[in-house]
Amino acid sequence: MLNQGGIVRSTSQRNEKPWTREEFREQLIDVGRNSYHDKHPFHVAMHEGVLSKKQIKGWVANRYYYQKCVPIKDAIIMSKLPSREFRREWIQRIIDHDGNQEEQGGIEAWVKLGEAVGLSREEILREDHVVPAVRFSVDAYVTFAREKPWIDAVASSLTELFSPILISERIKILERLYPWIDSSGLGYFRNRLTQAPRDTDFALKVVLDYCQTREEQQRAVNALQFKCDVLWAQLDAIEKAYPN
Numbered sequence: 384m385l386n387q388g389g390i391v392r393s394t395s396q397r398n399e400k401p402w403t404r405e406e407f408r409e410q411l412i413d414v415g416r417n418s419y420h421d422k423h424p425f426h427v428a429m430h431e432g433v434l435s436k437k438q439i440k441g442w443v444a445n446r447y448y449y450q451k452c453v454p455i456k457d458a459i460i461m462s463k464l465p466s467r468e469f470r471r472e473w474i475q476r477i478i479d480h481d482g483n484q485e486e487q488g489g490i491e492a493w494v495k496l497g498e499a500v501g502l503s504r505e506e507i508l509r510e511d512h513v514v515p516a517v518r519f520s521v522d523a524y525v526t527f528a529r530e531k532p533w534i535d536a537v538a539s540s541l542t543e544l545f546s547p548i549l550i551s552e553r554i555k556i557l558e559r560l561y562p563w564i565d566s567s568g569l570g571y572f573r574n575r576l577t578q579a580p581r582d583t584d585f586a587l588k589v590v591l592d593y594c595q596t597r598e599e600q601q602r603a604v605n606a607l608q609f610k611c612d613v614l615w616a617q618l619d620a621i622e623k624a625y626p627n
């Protein structure tokens with residue numbers, strides 16, 4: 384299944400007039416409108432309540448690999464940020480996932496979600512169910528952060544502009560249509576509802592401020608499209624691995 388991304392990927396916009404701040408913001412939003420993973424058939428099926436227990440378990444077990452790698456990519460981005468003010472903002476993302484003395488963090492919360500859907504902690508942590516294409520797509524995201532300029536990596540995180548609507552819907556759907564999931568396991572998603580908007584407020588401002596030429600703006604749009612493709616590819620792989 385292909386996503387609907389119709390974004391022009393050319394980077395030869397040198398002579399074109401920059402978009403206004405508002406136009407640029409709209410271009411970024413358009414990427415999500417066309418190709419965010421809420422439109423993937425696997426997510427659509429989840430929200431229709433028709434996924435089997437095996438499919439939900441497969442999704443949670445595979446997405447563990449994404450959760451585990453997000454703070455690694457954030458540490459890479461942090462190492463490249465141009466100022467301590469920026470690092471001070473970005474470091475919160477790593478703490479959110481890895482936790483600290485007070486909070487267990489998002490990765491632990493994801494493991495709890497895994498247990499709530501019937502996986503054992505050990506099989507999650509050993510990545511027993513992670514399929515190759517999920518691993519490849521997540522690794523591509525980490526590599527993108529490593530190899531591209533920091534502003535591209537920041538732009539690629541902007542898929543989180545679109546996640547709160549999807550996640551708040553998902554919480555209600557999982558509670559209502561998958562009652563066999565222990566709802567205490569949904570804490571991960573509840574936390575994201577405040578973490579994601581805080582993260583994107585900062586990331587969006589930085590991208591809008593830093594990308595001034597049309598070429599820079601187009602690079603940011605392309606980075607966001609790339610990230611949508613990363614998320615889409617994960618679901619393609621999960622859908623294939625768990626057809627029913």
Ligand SMILES: O=C(O)c1cc(C(=O)O)c2c(n1)C(=O)C(=O)c1cc(C(=O)O)[nH]c1-2
Pocket residue numbers: 453539540541542543544545546549550575614
């Ligand atoms: O459940 C989702 O649909 C979803 C989407 C995304 C996203 O849009 O990238 C993230 C998350 N969840 C998430 O939990 C998360 O921690 C996260 C970090 C990032 C990122 O790119 O830095 N995206 C996302």
